[in-house]
Amino acid sequence: MSYQRIKKFIFANLQNNSGPLDYNKISKEIETTKELIETIGLNLFAQILPDKSVLNNLTNDEWDLMKRELETHFDVKMEKGVLIQGEEQQERDSTWWTRKEKQNNEKYYWERYKKYIGKFLPPTVLKTIDEDTDIVMDNIENPLTESFSRYGMVVGHVQSGKTANYSALICKAVDSGYKFIVVIAGGLNNLRNQTQERLNESFIGQDRGNQIGAGVGDTHKDKLPISLTTKKNDFNKRDADKNSQSLNLDNNIAPMLLVIKKNIKTLNNVIEWLENHYKNKIPNHAMLLIDDESDYGSINTNKKNEEPTAINKQIRKLLNLFSKGSYVAYTATPYANIFIDHEANHADFGSDLFPKDFIYALEAPSNYFSAKKVFLDTNDEHLKIIDDYQSHIPLDHKKDILLSSLPDSLFEAIRLFIINVAIRNINGEKNKHNSMLINVTRFTNVHKQIAIHVENYLSEIIKQINVYGKLKKAIIQSDIIKQIKETFDNKYKNLKITWQEVVNMICKTVKTIMVREVHQASKIPLIYGNDIVTNAIVIGGNSLSRGFTLEGLNVSYFLRNTIFYDTLMQMGRWFGYRVGYENLCQIYIPKIIIDNFSNIIDATDDLIKDLKIMSENNMTPNDFGLSIKIHPDSALQVVARKLQVTAKNKQQNAHELIIDMKLDGHSKETSWLSDNEEDKKKNLMAIVSLITNLSKFKSKDLGSVLWENVPKNLAEDFLKQFKIYKKDPLGITARMPIDFVKKYVKDKDTTWDVALYSGDGLKYPIINNIIINTELRKIVEMEGYYEIKNRQVSSGNAESITFSPDIRKKIGSDRKKARALLKRPLLMLHIIEVEKKDGEKENLAAFGISFPGSALSSKETVKIIINSVYYKNYLKEYDEAADD
Secondary structure, X not given: OHHHHHHHHHHHHHOOOOOOOOOOHHHHHHHHHHHHHHHHOHHHHHHHOOOOOOOOOOOHHHHHHHXXXXXXXXXXXXXXXXXXXXXXHHHOOOOHHHHHHHHHOOOHHHHHHHHHHOOOOOHHHHHHHHHHHHHHHHHOOOOOOOOEEEEEEEEOOOOOOHHHHHHHHHHHHHHHOOOEEEEEEOOOHHHHHHHHHHHHHXXXXXXXXXXXXXXXXXXXXXXXXXXXXXXOOOOOHHHHHHHHOOOOHHHOOOOEEEEEOOOHHHHHHHHHHHHHHOOOOEEEEEEEEEEEOOOOOXXXXXXXXXXXXXXXXXHHHHHHOEEEEEEEEEEOOOHHHHOOOOOOEEOOOEEOOOOOOEEEEOOOOOOOEOHHHHHOOOOOOOEEEOOOOOOOOOOOOOOOOOOOOOOHHHHHHHHHXXXXXXXXXXXXXXXXXXXXXEEOOOOHHHHHHHHHHHHHHHHHHHHHHHHHOOOOOHHHHOHHHHHHHHHHHHHOOOXXXXXXXXXXXXXXXXXXXXXXXXXXXXXXXXOOOOOOOOEEEEEEOHHHOOOOOOOOEEEEEEOOOOOOHHHHHHHOOOOEOOOOOHHHOEEEEOHHHHHHHHHHHHHHHHHHHHHHHHHHOOOOHHHHHHHHHOOHHHHHHHHHHHHHHXXXXXXXXXXXXXXXXXXXXXXXXXXXXXXOHHHHHHHHHHHHHHHHHHOOOOEEEEOEEEEXXXXXXXXXXXXXXXXXXXXXXXXXOXXXXXXXXXXXXXXXXXXEEEEEOOOOOOEEEEEOOEEEEOEEOOEEEOOOEEEEHHHOOOOOOHHHOXXXXXXXXXXXXXXXXXXXXXXXXXXXXXXXEEEOOOOOEEEEEEEEEEOOOOOOOOOOOEEEEEEHHHHHHHHOOOOOOOOO
16 A cells, blocks of 8 residues: 555655654655655656556645654653562562673564564654663562572553553563563453464564564474464363473473463463473473453462462462462553452462562553543543433343333444544544443343444444435435434534545445444454454453454443452553544443542552652551551451451351551542431531631631641531441542541541632632632532532642742642651542532532641551441442342
């Protein structure tokens, strides 16, 4: 194709840059190429290219698309990750690779992989992958060491390129002398097959005798890795013995690779096969075990004194077969891994899988379509809140539900996908795959019913487009085409593409759209080929929830809910890279699930910030693990996981669970406010009452009003009077865990600072001599309460109010730094002015508390005892699997 060949020529000229290109460099390179073609002609220009076949002229749209694609590729930034090490690891030589071996090593596998991915990755990203994996290499172990066991974890982002990272790690590990590589690639066949395919390209360099990927033009026969698994087949002992002709690690120079499913039978087959070759421990060859999606299936959820759960036990047995072994867990959601008992050991199975030696958190490239961008951006451009699903597909439906119809919002989502396929074609992206995700259930029977309804609707659309699509009055003659136009008008008011262009393209593209089910009973596979474009509406559940990539995903319809952070985040297949079509991406999703995602993102972001502070202060994975367990936003995770254990052990009777929470270094605010009239009046009065009592003390007028060093009983009385809206008994889901806060106030013998903030609204008299301006906030009206938009009551540097102007300037908007410097707890009072849907304006009372401290503070916690049965019933609302 002419477009790709010319783009490749320009790409090669730009590729020599090691960082982001200077402004206009890409435009200049394109203009230079255009001038060259005009000067010497297309035929002569074609002779300069490797493939000398005939070229066609490019349209202006194609040149514009090329510019956008090249800008997106090259103008990308990516920072190095963050490392924390265990105490013993800090004492070891953790520079063995970068200081010595990398310098002296041929680096055959890494160099050819680097050359291969350099064709696709921005130079800055490639450089960072190199640096990140160097650090991980330094923290596994030199394979020449006599005996070792290393346990680490790499934390990435969902769909951000973890496979590229561990592909690089594998290449470097083998270059350094690791001989046996095992990649445990999730629990389902589609994910294992996809991982095998990618490692064939990045490491093996060959597939069924053909050179591919990194191996093209650069494969030495004696260095060709032996893969005991294929794209189609997982590991089995018979094939391994037949293919390897009874080889073992001692009599082969080449490294061995196994890409296996996270499955008890498969793991057991690998263990038995190794035990048949080696009667005792394997002493002379180092194994690297990559546990992809390590938070799923690998965790031992049994009690300390019981035998480990089956998969956990098999992984530990496999590691225990080698005298030299490094285990590296890869995950985007490390919560489950951190709940591993770091002291657990077993005489037969060895240490548990806690990353005791190191945790390395990767940064995402600047072009990553992140959870933050989707759920925390103020304009919500990628989210469509839906509420019409409940009468069709309730969140808590059972597997025997009968679907007589689908929600209108799902039909709209299908129409939007049809429009998106057309727009991408108009934009010159004719050879790009497109996907729509429908993930509304975990039940195969329900997937099948949904597929029938979707097929019928798509067939009707195709029929109407074929009959009326090219007619001038199509929207009058066809209700479906009219609806497609209404969807286009609603979504793309500002797009520089006309409806006529879109409908003309739909006439060409709609017949290419197919429906594919992805689950264990699927008969037709979902394939994204290199030669044929796939435009697919993909219906699935758990098979699509971890690791599997949907190419060109631009519309998602999502009704899955769970209390577990890791499970929910992994269902979000829309995160990743949406180069050139990010503006088309839309997620249809209920408000309750948006709230759950927002909670996860806030909690994870806060924990990664803590990890950076811990890294700077030589703290350990144990410290990080504890900080997760006692983090305020992890409390519901702790409750849910403890209930999981009690349920497994058939402890169905009521009993008490003790929950620890660390409030030091955190800020909690009433981002949910009751819309009960009586509560609203009482809350305004609670602020008036507190200010009346505070008027006896000296205050500072800083625009807002500040009282310092006041008795804690004033804060205590205020908290008793204020009516918190809380859906759960402890207020955890509302982000104001009031029972923990009240206990903190009671237990902590300290004075308080209190601030009453003034904003940009109308004047509001609190008491005679204290008048402020209300603070303007946007709200979402929910059933029984208002939610502050973006769930943040205070703004800017509100938590720095007690500091001098110089310190406030130095801190800026870094709230964690402010809390680290606070001398006392800060009670923040707000009168916020909101506008409701009906246009009525209202003043509401809200508050927040900034607790002094940081990730380095003592691990002093507030303890609350809860009733397990009560909480189990409560969590059913949040977890679709609670009744299973």
